[in-house]
Amino acid sequence: MQYQQFKHCGLNVALNMLSGKWKPIILYHLFHQQEMRFTELWRIIPKVAKKVLLEHLKQMEAHELIIREEKHTFPPEVYYRLSERGKALGPALSALELWANEYAADEVTELKQRKKVTA
Amino acid sequence: MQYQQFKHCGLNVALNMLSGKWKPIILYHLFHQQEMRFTELWRIIPKVAKKVLLEHLKQMEAHELIIREEKHTFPPEVYYRLSERGKALGPALSALELWANEYAADEVTELKQRKKVTA
DNA sequence: TGAACAGGTTACCAAAAGGTAAACTTCTTT
DNA sequence: AAAGAAGTTTACCTTTTGGTAACCTGTTCA
Numbered sequence: 629m630q631y632q633q634f635k636h637c638g639l640n641v642a643l644n645m646l647s648g649k650w651k652p653i654i655l656y657h658l659f660h661q662q663e664m665r666f667t668e669l670w671r672i673i674p675k676v677a678k679k680v681l682l683e684h685l686k687q688m689e690a691h692e693l694i695i696r697e698e699k700h701t702f703p704p705e706v707y708y709r710l711s712e713r714g715k716a717l718g719p720a721l722s723a724l725e726l727w728a729n730e731y732a733a734d735e736v737t738e739l740k741q742r743k744k745v746t747a
Numbered sequence: 748m749q750y751q752q753f754k755h756c757g758l759n760v761a762l763n764m765l766s767g768k769w770k771p772i773i774l775y776h777l778f779h780q781q782e783m784r785f786t787e788l789w790r791i792i793p794k795v796a797k798k799v800l801l802e803h804l805k806q807m808e809a810h811e812l813i814i815r816e817e818k819h820t821f822p823p824e825v826y827y828r829l830s831e832r833g834k835a836l837g838p839a840l841s842a843l844e845l846w847a848n849e850y851a852a853d854e855v856t857e858l859k860q861r862k863k864v865t866a
Numbered sequence: 867t868g869a870a871c872a873g874g875t876t877a878c879c880a881a882a883a884g885g886t887a888a889a890c891t892t893c894t895t896t
Numbered sequence: 897a898a899a900g901a902a903g904t905t906t907a908c909c910t911t912t913t914g915g916t917a918a919c920c921t922g923t924t925c926a
Binding site: 650679 | 884886887891893894
Binding site: 784785786789796797801817821822823824825 | 874
């Protein structure tokens, strides 16, 4: 067997930073759109509570995955975008996505259908 | 930017299957040792409660990441090993590990030190 | 007879994660 | 003066996750 080159320390650190119900979607959008405003994210993500979205963004900022930029215009505008550290996650996230589609395709399509039904 | 080839559905499925306090360690040991008995895992992982370890193993079995094999000897022996789906996670886990060591090295070493101190 | 062992269950509890709804701030627009 | 907008905070509640400790099952061995 190859691919045994992981220890659980690094893995734990990475998974901790990714754990949170809405973080995959947040990352997804930031990877595809460069930068987004708070309300834009809030509107685009199905049913997050403002408070929860904010908590997630704060955590991700604390983990230095994203960068928060506040423009002191009025009404204030706050932009979020990926940091270098965040961008560097790309390959790993692609690898997970690839695995899900190759080896857990049933669960993926199941999830998509559940979303169609409920949304 | 490259590496944008992920949607959040597959990513969600993958991260859900990996979420659980002790799953990284469990995977780590199964990747390195082929198969392990329940008690062996229980003893090797610092401070898991039997109940919790069992819950994690059951979830992973339900997700078809691992395979449970019971031998009806006495005292009974139960072996856990990776399924094909589980083994296929290797590259993605390596990628996460790699990322953690390259881009979040400080958190990784911090975690290692905390373990030394408390264990 | 009864302790010991491996794997598992039960009842019960504490902490963390996620959610709802309302209010606050600071300015602009009407 | 009143209403509105963007981002944030507060108080409160429910669900999920992780944890403790005792107990059960069958067989082997002293």
